[in-house]
Amino acid sequence: MDAGPPVLWLGGAPGAGKTTVARLLARRHGLRWYSADAHTWEHRDRALAEGHPGAVRWESLSRTERWTGTDEELLAMSLHRERGAMIADDVRALPPGPLTIAEGTPVTPAAVAAAVPAVDRALWLLPTPAVQRDRLLRRGMSPEDGAxxxxRRLLTEIEDEVASYGVRTLTLDGTQSPEETAAAVEQVFADALAEGPKAASAPERRALLRHGNRAVVVQHQQFFARPWAPPDPGTQQWPFACECGETSCAEDVGMAPARFPCPPDPASPPVLAPGHDCPPWPVSSPG
Incomplete structure (x- = not known):
């Protein structure tokens, strides 16, 4: 990339556990976490401004109608093939350090190959069809649902993409725990993680955690700001990372986004798991 931070790219199908793995590695190693999901509505607005047919059609339909099309129509309206380049643009605009782990289903081999000459810092997590089906069912989804x-269509799309580019993949057959999957990804990225750069202090790590948490809040706010969105009930609990900044901490704090501390972030109270403490904010925040 011409500018921006060094990046670890983590793609894969829905239900692969990309977010869980990326958050674990970011917290353990002092990385910036970039979630494609958190930028969904920014990307949709960008596609709308560019007149993308899939984005325009999606916005024109009711919330029910959006999920009644064919699998190919759903894929086109998901903007899967278009958002990869937007993700690369987002990451390129980040500060030059620390190392970023960028994850999301629209992290495509084509977008990564266009962003960097080689894709040796990229990995795609591929659940088997049976594993993905089981995980989607456990989320409360039904096979009749458009989502x-x-x-399911995205799984085959990504399998075809990674096969055509010959990039590295990790197959998930259901025997690996999230921690074991994270360890396998960590091994793949071992050289890059050793090279860094990484946040060296607890205050720096805390600023990165707030950066990731704030992105989740903005995602929530942008959804409910859509003209077709229902009123925000303000009761749904989202898992926010504990901001103590300790590398051994993997605790989440359940909180409604509306209750998340208001900006400016260096002056707002930290989000902490019970019994956790934190250092003061750094003078210069990497977030």
Missing amino acids: FRLY
């Missing part, structure tokens, strides 16, 4: 059909 379920889209996620």
Whole structure:
């Protein structure tokens, strides 16, 4: 990349556990976590401004109608093939350090190959069809749901993409725990993680955690700001990372986004798991 931070790219199908793995590695190693999901509505607005047919059609339909099309129509309206380049643009605009782990289903081999000459810092997590189906069902989805059909179609789309580019993949057959999957990804990225750069202090790590948490809040706010969105009930609990900044901490704090501390972030109270403490904010925040 011409500018921006060094990046670890983590792609894969819905239900692969990308977010869980990326958050674990970011917290353990002092990395910046970039979630494609957190930028969904920014990307949709960008596609709308560019007149993308899939984005325009999606916005024109009711919330029910959006999920009644064919699998190919659902794929087109998901903007899967278009968002990869937007993700690369987002990451390129980040500060030059620390190392970023960028994850999301629209992290495509084509986008990564266009962003960097080689894709040796990229990995795609591929659940088997049976594993993905089981995980989607455990999320409360039904095979008749449009979202379920889209996620299944995305699995085959990504399998075809990674096969055509010959990039590195990790197959998930259901025997690996999230921690074991994270360890396998960590091994793949061992050289890059050793090279860094990484946040060296607890205050720096805390600023990165707030950067990731704030992105989740903005994602929530942008959804409910859509003209077709229902009123925000303000009761749904989202898992926010504990901001103590300790590398051994993997605790989440359940909180409604509306209750998340208001900016400016260096002056707002930290989000902490019970019994956790934190250092003061750094003078210069990497977030």
